[in-house]
Amino acid sequence: xxxxxxxxxxxxxxxxxxxxxxxxxxxxxxxxxxxxxxxxxxxxxxxxxxxxxxxxxxxxxxxxxxxxxxxxxxxxxxxxxxxxxxxxxxxxxxxxxxxxxxxxxxxxxxxxxxxxxxxxxxxxxxxxxxxxxxxxxxxxxxxxxxxxxxxxxxxxxxxxxxxxxxxxxxxxxxxxxxxxxxxxxxxxxxxxxxxxxxxxxxxxxxxxxxxxxxxxxxxxxxxxxxxxxxxxxxxxxxxxxxxxxxxxxxxxxxxxxxxxxxxxxxxxxxxxxxxxxxxxxxxxxxxxxxxxxxxxxxxxxxxxxxxxxxxxxxxxxxxxxxxxxxxxxxxxxxxxxxxxxxxxxxxxxxxxxxxxxxxxxxxxxxxxxxxxxxxxxxxxxxxxxxxxx
Amino acid sequence: xxxxxxxxxxxxxxxxxxxxxxxxxxxxxxxxxxxxxxxxxxxxxxxxxxxxxxxxxxxxxxxxxxxxxxxxxxxxxxxxxxxxxxxxxxxxxxxxxxxxxxxxxxxxxxxxxxxxxxxxxxxxxxxxxxxxxxxxxxxxxxxxxxxxxxxxxxxxxxxxxxxxxxxxxxxxxxxxxxxxxxxxxxxxxxxxxxxxxxxxxxxxxxxxxxxxxxxxxxxxxxxxxxxxxxxxxxxxxxxxxxxxxxxxxxxxxxxxxxxxxxxxxxxxxxxxxxxxxxxxxxxxxxxxxxxxxxxxxxxxxxxxxxxxxxxxxxxxxxxxxxxxxxxxxxxxxxxxxxxxxxxxxxxxxxxxxxxxxxxxxxxxxxxxxxxxxxxxxxxxxxxxxxxxxxxxxxxxxxxxxxxxxxxxxxxxxxxxxxxxxxxxxxxxxxxxxxxxxxxxx
Numbered sequence: 016x017x018x019x020x021x022x023x024x025x026x027x028x029x030x031x032x033x034x035x036x037x038x039x040x041x042x043x044x045x046x047x048x049x050x051x052x053x054x055x056x057x058x059x060x061x062x063x064x065x066x067x068x069x070x071x072x073x074x075x076x077x078x079x080x081x082x083x084x085x086x087x088x089x090x091x092x093x094x095x096x097x098x099x100x101x102x103x104x105x106x107x108x109x110x111x112x113x114x115x116x117x118x119x120x121x122x123x124x125x126x127x128x129x130x131x132x133x134x135x136x137x138x139x140x141x142x143x144x145x146x147x148x149x150x151x152x153x154x155x156x157x158x159x160x161x162x163x164x165x166x167x168x169x170x171x172x173x174x175x176x177x178x179x180x181x182x183x184x185x186x187x188x189x190x191x192x193x194x195x196x197x198x199x200x201x202x203x204x205x206x207x208x209x210x211x212x213x214x215x216x217x218x219x220x221x222x223x224x225x226x227x228x229x230x231x232x233x234x235x236x237x238x239x240x241x242x243x244x245x246x247x248x249x250x251x252x253x254x255x256x257x258x259x260x261x262x263x264x265x266x267x268x269x270x271x272x273x274x275x276x277x278x279x280x281x282x283x284x285x286x287x288x289x290x291x292x293x294x295x296x297x298x299x300x301x302x303x304x305x306x307x308x309x310x311x312x313x314x315x316x317x318x319x320x321x322x323x324x325x326x327x328x329x330x331x332x333x334x335x336x337x338x339x340x341x342x343x344x345x346x347x348x349x350x351x352x353x354x355x356x357x358x359x360x361x362x363x364x365x366x367x368x369x370x371x372x373x374x375x376x377x378x379x380x381x382x383x384x385x386x387x388x389x390x391x392x393x394x395x396x397x398x399x400x401x402x403x404x
Numbered sequence: 405x406x407x408x409x410x411x412x413x414x415x416x417x418x419x420x421x422x423x424x425x426x427x428x429x430x431x432x433x434x435x436x437x438x439x440x441x442x443x444x445x446x447x448x449x450x451x452x453x454x455x456x457x458x459x460x461x462x463x464x465x466x467x468x469x470x471x472x473x474x475x476x477x478x479x480x481x482x483x484x485x486x487x488x489x490x491x492x493x494x495x496x497x498x499x500x501x502x503x504x505x506x507x508x509x510x511x512x513x514x515x516x517x518x519x520x521x522x523x524x525x526x527x528x529x530x531x532x533x534x535x536x537x538x539x540x541x542x543x544x545x546x547x548x549x550x551x552x553x554x555x556x557x558x559x560x561x562x563x564x565x566x567x568x569x570x571x572x573x574x575x576x577x578x579x580x581x582x583x584x585x586x587x588x589x590x591x592x593x594x595x596x597x598x599x600x601x602x603x604x605x606x607x608x609x610x611x612x613x614x615x616x617x618x619x620x621x622x623x624x625x626x627x628x629x630x631x632x633x634x635x636x637x638x639x640x641x642x643x644x645x646x647x648x649x650x651x652x653x654x655x656x657x658x659x660x661x662x663x664x665x666x667x668x669x670x671x672x673x674x675x676x677x678x679x680x681x682x683x684x685x686x687x688x689x690x691x692x693x694x695x696x697x698x699x700x701x702x703x704x705x706x707x708x709x710x711x712x713x714x715x716x717x718x719x720x721x722x723x724x725x726x727x728x729x730x731x732x733x734x735x736x737x738x739x740x741x742x743x744x745x746x747x748x749x750x751x752x753x754x755x756x757x758x759x760x761x762x763x764x765x766x767x768x769x770x771x772x773x774x775x776x777x778x779x780x781x782x783x784x785x786x787x788x789x790x791x792x793x794x795x796x797x798x799x800x801x802x803x804x805x806x807x808x809x810x811x812x813x814x815x816x817x818x819x820x821x822x823x824x825x826x827x828x829x830x831x832x833x834x835x836x837x838x839x840x841x842x843x844x845x
Binding site for chain 1: 664665728733747
């Protein structure tokens with residue numbers, strides 16, 4: 016795909032240069048070098064030369080705040096995704112966070128013969144070898160050691176997801192050699208590796224006989240729902256766990272006391288962060304809220320910007336994490352604090368990682384008070400079930 | 405003139421400025437005109453406006469004489485508070501069934517004294533004032549209404565709903581109140597029909613980024629018109645909704661729902677000019693008022709329009725900022741709206757605090773698919789009347805003998821609507837005359 020095809024596919028031709036995108040962009044508000052409008056203008060005016068070498072190409076969060084409001088329906092996130100693949104072909108990459116270890120892991124699993132030992136954390140979970148329902152674990156086991164120091168446990172989300180499925184009478188199967196879904200590679204322009212991962216995963220899923228794949232990660236969910244069908248054939252339906260839970264609320268044994276790691280059992284008020292992938296990408300706003308409201312004794316309070324107007328956690332695909340990302344996080348956490356909530360609930364492990372990171376930052380003491388509990392909705396639900404005994 | 409001879413008469417649908425103009429032209433040519441208006445008074449959208457661009461003339465001062473002329477013209481029969489129900493036949497011999505809605509007031513007896521609306525114990529939001537003012541359940545829609553008669557709003561009348569009240573009846577010295585009145589159906593024979601049903605306002609509450617109905621000091625342009633009109637709910641004192649204070653710093657946001665593929669893809673065509681006019685009016689009401697207009701493309705394409713914009717900048721301190729705001733928030737301390745926008749000349753993202761924000765709400769053709777079906781005409785993809793030959797017969801619809809003018813035809817301002825109305829009247833007369841020369845039936 017060349018730049019002209021990208022312009023056609025994403026309706027960039029229709030851009031009115033009105034600036035609505037830039038005015039709403041969470042990055043542009045802090046980083047004056049980044050402007051979706053000017054990026055599109057450059058695509059229309061110049062050959063791809065200047066565009067692919069623009070360092071800010073990798074600053075976009077692909078959060079869809081812009082395209083959701085665009086009067087011309089230009090698909091800016093997909094424009095970004097495709098131009099990044101052009102850039103990637105010319106050796107351009109964004110600034111990679113965490114010394115690139117996460118990308119190394121993604122690319123490592125793209126080898127077809129690789130054997131992993133990724134399911135050693137299943138204690139207390141009931142799973143089977145053969146089931147209609149497959150739970151897609153995602154990156155959790157790899158994230159676990161990387162983010163241990165900021166006290167985020169993605170594996171705990173996976174464990175709790177399975178426990179909740181068990182409570183609904185579902186014993187899911189897991190793929191012992193599940194691969195990275197490829198989300199971060201696709202959105203940083205490495206389409207070739209993404210395709211390899213998609214093919215391996217699709218093949219394993221086909222062999223498993225699964226009819227339904229449950230995700231607790233919105234990125235994996237989006238990837239399977241929107242991106243995989245463009246490259247591979249999947250004969251099963253991807254579902255996000257919040258959709259499944261919202262449909263089965265009456266069957267969940269929810270109890271009125273919540274204990275969380277590091278969070279007092281008296282927690283009463285929570286607020287909800289819509290992850291971009293679940294919210295604006297897929298339009299799932301209500302199910303997570305219905306679930307929170309169904310937990311006895313928990314009150315949901317909304318932030319100033321919520322639902323379709325939510326603000327992203329500040330970094331996407333581990334790329335171009337900067338002081339601007341931190342500013343966005345501080346802004347968002349200040350909004351969360353202003354609600355009077357004790358805990359910020361989200362449904363994306365990366366949101367949790369990014370907000371926790373902002374709180375443990377050494378410089379954070381000088382800024383506004385942003386310290387609060389952060390957890391995944393799945394943990395909140397699992398804990399509300401556990402207090403039963 | 406034989407009243408039964410349809411070829412000598414024309415039906416005009418809509419009593420706004422376009423419908424009035426078409427009716428007057430035809431009536432002056434000697435045709436019998438039936439002017440059907442669904443609301444209790446003629447006048448239409450123009451009656452709600454304070455001033456008109458590009459001359460800043462008082463809208464009512466231009467409109468009222470035409471309304472009076474239409475009312476008193478021997479060849480025009482006003483059928484207000486009436487709706488077209490059914491149409492059959494074709495050019496030269498249309499049969500039209502019209503419902504004269506029960507107003508529960510004998511319109512021939514009512515003197516328009518207004519005592520009933522004053523004494524009516526029940527008040528509801530006035531449609532004419534867009535809910536900014538109240539009216540009685542029995543009401544005369546506005547001060548210059550024609551015909552000046554009262555109407556009972558049966559949706560809200562406590563006597564009609566619950567069987568108790570009749571306060572209006574007690575004060576009516578003309579004995580005009582008639583609770584027994586029923587809808588009446590009449591049949592007309594006409595040779596041609598002119599559709600001039602005007603414009604509606606697009607519901608912009610779904611465009612949540614602008615905060616309309618959520619932020620008190622964010623209003624629409626038509627609401628602003630009522631707040632500056634001397635006959636309006638504030639007697640022409642511009643006051644902002646939150647605290648009644650006169651705003652000294654006003655922002656206008658253009659293209660709210662217009663030129664937007666998710667809403668209305670077309671340009672509403674009059675907003676650049678009415679925002680300019682409203683900014684001037686604010687200054688005239690309260691010299692020193694600062695207005696800032698956030699626009700995308702300045703469409704000052706009419707005669708003397710560009711000069712009008714230049715005058716706004718020079719004499720009225722109006723600033724034009726190129727950028728379409730992405731969000732309007734509110735400062736809870738003072739209820740001031742805060743506009744987030746990209747100033748697209750410099751490329752900087754900025755916020756702008758105003759005391760009042762006026763949104764240029766998109767306008768829509770006021771005609772439903774169901775009504776178009778009754779007429780037997782087609783609408784285009786945006787809901788405007790479909791015009792098969794835009795160049796040679798720009799006022800003809802898809803059905804011979806039915807013509808269209810004004811906003812229902814396509815987005816346009818008052819002078820263009822009036823021009824079109826005369827054109828449509830001419831086309832109707834021409835078609836009927838040519839039937840006559842061919843001998844007709």
